[in-house]
Amino acid sequence: MFENLQDKLEHALKRFRGQATISEENIDEALREIRRALIEADVNLNVTNKFVEDVKAKAIGTEVKGKLLPEQLIVKIVHEELVELLGSKQSDIQFSSHPPTVIMVAGLQGSGKTTFCAKLAKNLRKKGRQPLLVACDVHRPAAIEQLKQLGQTINLPVFATEEKNPVKIASDAIIYAKKFARDVVIIDTAGRLTIDQEMMKEVQDISNAVNPNETLFVCDAMIGQDAVTTAKAFHEILSLTGVVLTKLDGDTRGGAALSVMNVVGKPVKFVGTGEKVDALEPFHPERIASRILGMGDILTLVEKAEQQLDEDQAKKLEQKIKKNEFSFEDFLEQLRTIRKMGSLKDLLGLIPGMDKAMRNVSIDDNAFNKVEAVILSMTKFERENPKLLNGSRRKRIADGSGTTVQDVNRLIKQFDDMTKMMKNVSRGGKSRFLKSFGLPQNLGM
Amino acid sequence: MGIFDRFKEKVSSAVQSTSDALGFTKLKDGLSKTRDTFLSRIQGVLGVGRKIDAQLLTQLEEILITADIGFDTSEQIINSVRERVKKEGHENAEEVFDILKDELLKILIQSPSAHNDAVYNINPDRKPHTILVVGVNGVGKTTTIGKLAYNYKNAGRSVVIGAADTFRAAANEQLEIWADRAGVQIVQQKHGADPAAVAYDTVNSAISRDLDVVIIDTAGRLHNKMNLMAELDKISRVIKKLKPEGPEDVYLVLDATTGQNAIQQAKEFMKVSPITGIVLTKLDGTAKGGVVIPIAAELKIPVRYIGVGEKIDDLQLFSPTAFIDALFGE
Numbered sequence: 001m002f003e004n005l006q007d008k009l010e011h012a013l014k015r016f017r018g019q020a021t022i023s024e025e026n027i028d029e030a031l032r033e034i035r036r037a038l039i040e041a042d043v044n045l046n047v048t049n050k051f052v053e054d055v056k057a058k059a060i061g062t063e064v065k066g067k068l069l070p071e072q073l074i075v076k077i078v079h080e081e082l083v084e085l086l087g088s089k090q091s092d093i094q095f096s097s098h099p100p101t102v103i104m105v106a107g108l109q110g111s112g113k114t115t116f117c118a119k120l121a122k123n124l125r126k127k128g129r130q131p132l133l134v135a136c137d138v139h140r141p142a143a144i145e146q147l148k149q150l151g152q153t154i155n156l157p158v159f160a161t162e163e164k165n166p167v168k169i170a171s172d173a174i175i176y177a178k179k180f181a182r183d184v185v186i187i188d189t190a191g192r193l194t195i196d197q198e199m200m201k202e203v204q205d206i207s208n209a210v211n212p213n214e215t216l217f218v219c220d221a222m223i224g225q226d227a228v229t230t231a232k233a234f235h236e237i238l239s240l241t242g243v244v245l246t247k248l249d250g251d252t253r254g255g256a257a258l259s260v261m262n263v264v265g266k267p268v269k270f271v272g273t274g275e276k277v278d279a280l281e282p283f284h285p286e287r288i289a290s291r292i293l294g295m296g297d298i299l300t301l302v303e304k305a306e307q308q309l310d311e312d313q314a315k316k317l318e319q320k321i322k323k324n325e326f327s328f329e330d331f332l333e334q335l336r337t338i339r340k341m342g343s344l345k346d347l348l349g350l351i352p353g354m355d356k357a358m359r360n361v362s363i364d365d366n367a368f369n370k371v372e373a374v375i376l377s378m379t380k381f382e383r384e385n386p387k388l389l390n391g392s393r394r395k396r397i398a399d400g401s402g403t404t405v406q407d408v409n410r411l412i413k414q415f416d417d418m419t420k421m422m423k424n425v426s427r428g429g430k431s432r433f434l435k436s437f438g439l440p441q442n443l444g445m
Numbered sequence: 446m447g448i449f450d451r452f453k454e455k456v457s458s459a460v461q462s463t464s465d466a467l468g469f470t471k472l473k474d475g476l477s478k479t480r481d482t483f484l485s486r487i488q489g490v491l492g493v494g495r496k497i498d499a500q501l502l503t504q505l506e507e508i509l510i511t512a513d514i515g516f517d518t519s520e521q522i523i524n525s526v527r528e529r530v531k532k533e534g535h536e537n538a539e540e541v542f543d544i545l546k547d548e549l550l551k552i553l554i555q556s557p558s559a560h561n562d563a564v565y566n567i568n569p570d571r572k573p574h575t576i577l578v579v580g581v582n583g584v585g586k587t588t589t590i591g592k593l594a595y596n597y598k599n600a601g602r603s604v605v606i607g608a609a610d611t612f613r614a615a616a617n618e619q620l621e622i623w624a625d626r627a628g629v630q631i632v633q634q635k636h637g638a639d640p641a642a643v644a645y646d647t648v649n650s651a652i653s654r655d656l657d658v659v660i661i662d663t664a665g666r667l668h669n670k671m672n673l674m675a676e677l678d679k680i681s682r683v684i685k686k687l688k689p690e691g692p693e694d695v696y697l698v699l700d701a702t703t704g705q706n707a708i709q710q711a712k713e714f715m716k717v718s719p720i721t722g723i724v725l726t727k728l729d730g731t732a733k734g735g736v737v738i739p740i741a742a743e744l745k746i747p748v749r750y751i752g753v754g755e756k757i758d759d760l761q762l763f764s765p766t767a768f769i770d771a772l773f774g775e
Contacts, residue, residue: 039516042704045507109727110583110700139755141622146615149636153614193730220583224513224704226732233731247582250667252706275582275612 009071041255041292044228087285091267096213099183107218109191112246117188118150119280132182133158134173136166137190167205194233218244227256231263246272328383377401495538512735553765565600573651575659575691580698582665585726591623592760602657607647608633609640610664641683648687668713694721701727701734722749729753
């Protein structure tokens, strides 16, 4: 797990606690940590250096006031600056007033172009468009087959021929689209290295032949310092109109987003967050900014939880907590919901500040199995009425679940603590909840 | 004169063919773009007549960082360089060139990458030698397997490939084309089948047909997805049912364009299966693959192969010296 930038800044700025303003002298070490954080997040070195200069200029002379600690203030400045750099631009697909709208997709090998094409097609159909997918990757073995199969999955037509010339395929596809009233044409091209002149000329020829309304550069979010070189080469040849960041469902900090936007000067229009054809999302600058800084991603966590919990269920639960009726049965249900969301450590890592607390703790997801076994060894009546659990019942449960009485005792104690805490939450709202974890709430997030 | 010229010609063609056989030329070509920027930038900093100072070292450090070597490892390398400059009493910038080269090489040699020569030897009592190929999405696993099968075949081994990527659309078809190109057999099931079952079938068929090598392709998976990582563990366990000491090798394929996340990938994959080697792909682009240096420094996993092109013979055994020499243009 990555260390939180704020922890490092805390360390760097400790000596300057109590000083009223941020000055040239007290910020140097902090800037070094910011620089390191950005480089570790794969932000290009030149972009990093310029960014750090900007932050320095902004921070110096700023008054440290209110309850903010200097490190929190600096993180706030850095975060705001990042969001500004990443965002604030219109990022939808621009449709042509004379259909079909032609969208061309290009990038390096393995960046996820073919999968993205299918996701985009599905997404646009949901918005009432009639997309046509075009298979122009005549180079990679079975690439055309892959797009065909994806087209079948999402039930959309794929234009694929025996033709070996991708320029011809693309041009034919436009004619086909006009004839059969497809209003969006999505052209999947082969992955290529920027130093391969022949291949770069090929993609340029396709572009010249079809004159796309959108040319999207698909970029693996895990790409390193080379992102700048690559994006520049594609931009020079194709005049990109937008960027797609893929594989953001990994744990990469995604600093490449900043590098690529800096070079291309065009917005990130979509992010890919999974292998399924639905896993396409709009770009949220503030989330990427937090990620780059290793500050966790509370919004993603909330969304994950929302996906798993249906609303009625949540309301029922809230009622139960308020009435003090939360039972082991509900607990089990919660446990199972959480497990559906992914590994516990990953989830906790998404909570700002939690990263620090969890760094040295290894969380065994199998520990859940034990808890589950204990609960399942209770009778239904016992689960609804935990107060019944006396010594002999606990002994029976321990035997039944292959655990010890101590394990059972511990779980019951934890359950009690948890119900108490939950009552607090339901009374005090979100900020009380965060406080109960000892988390900072003043980062403007 | 005539005799001398002919002698020269002979020698140079002999050198050429030896280095071809060793794959040097291709590595050099593959790395040429990398080398040009990396080398020319280093030479730019270490210009003749310049004295060694703090600014020079900072500039070198920045070049290392842009090669994806990472903040900490770059800092460590520069610290070692600084110490040696002081201890050995160097003053001129150009003397740093060899020190830097040496420090990078030292890191790569520390990890056991140096012993790659014997990979194609197979113990006849322990046949089939089973190789599991893993990695995140889009790094080039399937392509690597095609090339790997070809290399083993060329070394006189009989090979069967197992198509255990049953998830991605058309993965089977892609692997089939590669198996065909390499001239080896392939075991596959339907799209969506249990990958562990495919692995089992493949090893089983290799045992019954007395084949030398089994190479198993797996679906790309991001290392933070618990369930997919567990699936990988299951594949290993199922292989062990047929062959308790298998899989003999687990290769992690890394994309040379990947930045610092590669370290995280290596760490997470190591947790589910003992990674015996790294295959670094796409080194023919502008990327430097510098991330193998922090991986070697921190995790001590050997780099086994590098991919330097899209053709079937473009997978080479990794040699630390050749890699560093190619990087530094020698």
